[in-house]
Amino acid sequence: MSGEKTFYLETFGCQMNVHDSEKVIGTLLHEGYRQVESVEQAGLILYNTCSIRDKAEQKVFHRLADYKKLQAQGKKFGVLGCVAQQEGEKIFERAPHVSLVCGSASYRNLPQMLAQLEGRSTLQSGVPHVSPILGDVGRRDSGLVAQGSPLVRITGPRVTGLDDRETDQCFETEFTARTNPHRGYITIIEGCDKFCAYCVVPFTRGKERSRTSDSVLAEARQMADLGYTEIQLLGQNVNSYKDPAGKPGSRKTFAELLAAVGEVPGIKRVRFTTSHPRDFGRDIIDAIDAVPTLCDHVHLPVQSGSDKVLNAMQRLYTREQYLERIAWMKSAKRGVSITTDVIVGFPGETEEDFHQTLSLLDEVGYDGVFTFKYSPRPNTPSLALDDAIPDQEKSRRLEVLMSRQKEIQITRYKKYIGSNIEVMVEGRNESRNQWIGRTSHNKTLNFTAPADASPKVGAYVQTRVVGSFPNSLLGEMVV
Ligand code: 5AD
Ligand code: SF4
Numbered sequence: 001m002s003g004e005k006t007f008y009l010e011t012f013g014c015q016m017n018v019h020d021s022e023k024v025i026g027t028l029l030h031e032g033y034r035q036v037e038s039v040e041q042a043g044l045i046l047y048n049t050c051s052i053r054d055k056a057e058q059k060v061f062h063r064l065a066d067y068k069k070l071q072a073q074g075k076k077f078g079v080l081g082c083v084a085q086q087e088g089e090k091i092f093e094r095a096p097h098v099s100l101v102c103g104s105a106s107y108r109n110l111p112q113m114l115a116q117l118e119g120r121s122t123l124q125s126g127v128p129h130v131s132p133i134l135g136d137v138g139r140r141d142s143g144l145v146a147q148g149s150p151l152v153r154i155t156g157p158r159v160t161g162l163d164d165r166e167t168d169q170c171f172e173t174e175f176t177a178r179t180n181p182h183r184g185y186i187t188i189i190e191g192c193d194k195f196c197a198y199c200v201v202p203f204t205r206g207k208e209r210s211r212t213s214d215s216v217l218a219e220a221r222q223m224a225d226l227g228y229t230e231i232q233l234l235g236q237n238v239n240s241y242k243d244p245a246g247k248p249g250s251r252k253t254f255a256e257l258l259a260a261v262g263e264v265p266g267i268k269r270v271r272f273t274t275s276h277p278r279d280f281g282r283d284i285i286d287a288i289d290a291v292p293t294l295c296d297h298v299h300l301p302v303q304s305g306s307d308k309v310l311n312a313m314q315r316l317y318t319r320e321q322y323l324e325r326i327a328w329m330k331s332a333k334r335g336v337s338i339t340t341d342v343i344v345g346f347p348g349e350t351e352e353d354f355h356q357t358l359s360l361l362d363e364v365g366y367d368g369v370f371t372f373k374y375s376p377r378p379n380t381p382s383l384a385l386d387d388a389i390p391d392q393e394k395s396r397r398l399e400v401l402m403s404r405q406k407e408i409q410i411t412r413y414k415k416y417i418g419s420n421i422e423v424m425v426e427g428r429n430e431s432r433n434q435w436i437g438r439t440s441h442n443k444t445l446n447f448t449a450p451a452d453a454s455p456k457v458g459a460y461v462q463t464r465v466v467g468s469f470p471n472s473l474l475g476e477m478v479v
Contacts, residue, residue: 005033005118008042012059013050015273016205016234017081019185020104021048024080026175027110035177039067044076044117046100049083051200053375057083064095071097076117078102082204086378088162099158105191105206106161107171113159163206165191170211182424182458183230183269186219187211188257192236194276196303197314197382198343198374201236208236213243213252217260224266229458230424231261233272239279255283262293268460269424269440271295277302277325278316285328288336296334297367297442300325301341305360306353309346314381319360326364337441339368344401345394346374347385354397358404367412367441368471369405371398406470413443413468420464420478421445425455435477437463449477 007028011021024046025035036042047063050056060083071077078100079091085103092098100117102110170190178184191206192199220231235241241254252260262270270293275284277300288294300322304310307318329336342357361369373394376383389397423437423445434446435455447463455461455477467474 005031005044006036006042007033007044007046008036008039009046009048010063011048012056013048013052013082015185015232016104016187016190016236017048017050019187019234020081020107020171022178022185023171023173023176024048024107024110025177026173027107028114029177030175031111031114033114039070039075042075044078045070046078046080049079049081051082051086051204051377053372053377055375057086061094064098068095068097076100078117080104080107082200085162085204085206086200089160092158101159102161103163103204103206104171105163105167108169108173109161113161116157116159119157165202165207167191167206168209170209172211172215178228181226182228183232184223184228185232185234186216186223186261187234188216188254189235189238189241193240194237194278194316195314195381197312197385198346198377198380200377200380203379205236208240210235210242210244212245213257213260214247214250216257217264220261220264220267224264227266229267229460230269230271231264231267233258233261233270236274237276237279238272239275239281239284253281253283255281255287258284258294259287259291262287262291268293269295271297271442273299275300277322280325282328285332285336289333295440295442296332297337297339297440298329299339299341300329302360302364303341303343304346304349304353305357306349309349309353312348312382312385313343313346319356323360323363335441337367337443338364339370339442340364340366341370341372342401343372343374344397345389345391347382347389348387349374349389349397354400358401361401361405361408365408365412366405367409367443369401371401371405373398409470410468413470413473416465416473417468418465420462421473421475422460422462423447423475425457425459425461427457437461437475439473444472445475446472447475447477450479453477453479 009021011017039045047060049060077098079098080102081104084101091101189210191208192202193208195202239254243251258272302322303313303315305319329338421439423439425435425437427436429436435449437445437447439445445463449455462478463475464478465473465475
């Protein structure tokens with residue numbers, strides 16, 4: 001192998017992780033690494049991991065096991081993201097060929113960590129949470145395992161970047177390598193302080209910290225200058241955004257920031273995710289009403305329709321309060337499409353509780369629901385709860401819920417037939433001879449176009465809806 005530094009990165013999990021990977025890639029490219037398409041071509045193999053549910057976490061360890069033998073070729077392995085933060089240095093025991101473990105709150109230290117990994121001149125004084133573990137080191141020395149534990153042989157340098165929910169900084173980077181040239185993410189807030197009883201995120205992504213609205217707007221303008229037309233503002237809970245400083249008098253609420261991004265010249269669509277009902281203000285709907293570039297879609301995770309379960313989940317709102325927010329959305333001038341997340345089988349969820357969730361689906365009439373079986377997660381308060389629901393019963397409830405929602409979507413999607421809708425062109429499906437578009441409502445709309453008027457990916461075109469399915473619309477381009 002030449003002296004060239006190459007890396008392969010695979011990403012699991014949510015949009016926050018996808019965007020973090022874009023920042024990590026940007027940072028590595030800036031550090032002189034080249035991104036390659038396969039594990040075989042890479043000197044450094046990175047997994048940006050998710051631990052939201054048990055299955056997501058297992059994937060990482062399966063991947064690491066698959067490629068263990070490649071260590072003999074001098075390749076290095078790194079685990080980033082939520083599993084890294086959650087499992088910390090325990091990963092070195094489970095997968096001894098790993099030499100880098102780094103949670104998202106420590107990505108800003110990646111350049112120093114990479115230098116250590118490569119054995120270049122290393123520690124800068126005052127860099128927090130970057131600990132080199134070199135050579136023959138006992139577990140005791142890493143401060144993790146009780147005294148008297150057997151020594152572990154660790155070969156080669158190992159580097160960790162782990163957060164203790166103390167970090168105040170965001171991972172802002174000028175080297176973000178966005179993969180899509182038309183629509184891109186901007187992080188506005190990192191971490192989470194909500195501590196819902198089932199959720200690992202407050203433990204894996206650190207405490208809540210917002211970026212200044214000035215820096216968010218600067219990034220939005222920069223993206224518009226580069227030709228981006230759609231921006232998605234990201235955070236675990238964008239509604240608790242708190243502008244830390246900025247220029248005097250320029251401190252913005254989330255709704256004001258949303259509107260300001262929507263007013264950046266060149267930007268045609270702005271989305272945001274994800275919202276917590278407790279902090280969701282009416283001013284967000286007012287902003288959607290006032291600024292046409294703000295997409296008419298809100299994702300508002302409800303998790304359960306039962307007050308008893310919501311309380312056990314420590315969600316900090318009641319069904320009634322949630323429905324009040326839905327009523328705001330329904331009073332908007334444009335029809336706002338609403339999607340949600342639901343967990344079935346939370347400990348103690350009775351058949352009656354579950355039926356309340358089903359009735360909530362009917363009452364709201366969602367355009368989409370992401371459904372999950374409750375999965376017990378390390379560190380979370382709900383681990384201590386009794387009354388676990390058997391997996392078979394969770395699966396049954398999931399099935400019932402999904403089929404109820406499918407009926408709701410069939411009805412909702414049918415209503416669009418005959419209407420004209422603008423889509424952003426996202427791609428082409430050759431085998432079906434169709435173009436793939438996305439509506440402002442965040443629906444997939446596949447459409448046909450005359451051969452002599454083929455649209456370009458990234459363009460906005462008018463379509464007429466001619467058919468509907470439970471999860472997508474069918475249309476024809478209006479020429
Ligand atoms: N088990 C099942 N689903 C979960 N989610 C978060 N934590 C868990 C868990 N422990 C779901 C929630 C959240 C979505 C991103 O993942 O519905 O909104
Ligand atoms: Fe997964 Fe949550 Fe981490 Fe996103 S924040 S990668 S969903 S655990």
